[in-house]
Amino acid sequence: MDAIRTASGVPLKRLYQIFPSKNSLIEAYLRRRDARWLRNLAEYVDTYDAPEQRVLAVFDWLFLWFNEPDFRGCGFINAFGELGATSQEVADIAKAHKDAFRRCLADLVAAADAPAWLTDQLVLLAEGAMTTAAISGSPEPARHARDAARVLLPVAHAAASPLPEQAVALAHNPAPVSPGGTTTR
Amino acid sequence: MDAIRTASGVPLKRLYQIFPSKNSLIEAYLRRRDARWLRNLAEYVDTYDAPEQRVLAVFDWLFLWFNEPDFRGCGFINAFGELGATSQEVADIAKAHKDAFRRCLADLVAAADAPAWLTDQLVLLAEGAMTTAAISGSPEPARHARDAARVLLPVAHAAASPLPEQAVALAHNPAPVSPGGTTTR
DNA sequence: CATCTGAGAAAACGCCCGTTCTCCCACGGT
DNA sequence: ACCGTGGGAGAACGGGCGTTTTCTCAGATG
Structure with missing residues (x-):
């Protein structure tokens, strides 16, 4: 609080007029960050045209983000x-942010004619890259995530295309894989 | 501190004899957790024999973990x-834990005759599953990560096998992908 | 039996920090 | 010029919590 007062120059009194409590300030900060983060991502993705490139651009953007000098991981x-365990509000904001990111990715996946389940896999790669890059x-990790996406994207696309034999061929390709578990969801 | 005292029944005095400060207690807790977590994972993986199954077992184990009623995400x-920004010690422990996890995964990948770079991709899937499951x-997310691993594993195996045409065929399969960026690192 | 040691229980200290209060000045109306 | 209002600056309050200290007593020792 005092640090914010000092850094912003805004007197404490006014600060508490605008934000009744520290929590509300944090929540406002997170909401603002949420909007800016998604906007920056969307703007970067929009510099590409090809649907597949737009999907991969997400990971290129992550790489740029991770390289920012003050990168400390995903704030959410x-x-x-x-705070998630103590503040339901913060937990909800984090969840909403990740949902929004997922929707963003889902749109890109749909535009690339890939099946919806690819979205969940790409989300995991992106989230994993964030935490791994931070720690x-x-x-x-952004590059590794991109590499993995480069593999998953065509496979998923093939699985969604009208030639399902390709997908099947890929599924149990040379190495037989564990029997348990379904492939799509 | 007081909560720990109450819950453990150990008097505060003795607590401070064993752990000079709260930080040292936290660090000891994290170290113990680190060992236990990796041991549990290894024990679960060891119930499988086939190398590919052992890799996928990691994600099955994650699923079990995520289903524990008090699961609150990865403690590290x-x-x-x-605390990573304020305590170098905590940051180092977290980093060491994730490194150990990565080595564990690397061994499984090597045993499955898959190239080393698959390790980094599986790490991202696992880490992403942890954060996504928590939030x-x-x-x-454990299932989704497993599904993705089921795709990546055979592809990586094929890329490492003495028939590189398979990998190349997979790489630019039906949908051409972004020109920029290298595939392996 | 007297005494000394060490452990247990809990009060007390001190600091940090979120929040509020007080003082003071500048400005606007009459 | 006088006075009321509102905002700025920083001190002050209060609670939470990590840490230390005090008090007491059980058991060992000479």
């Missing part, structure tokens, strides 16, 4: 880990 | 988000 993941302190 | 990710409150 951090906030959820710290390891390296931007490389 | 949470601790890093909350969404659902265990399903």
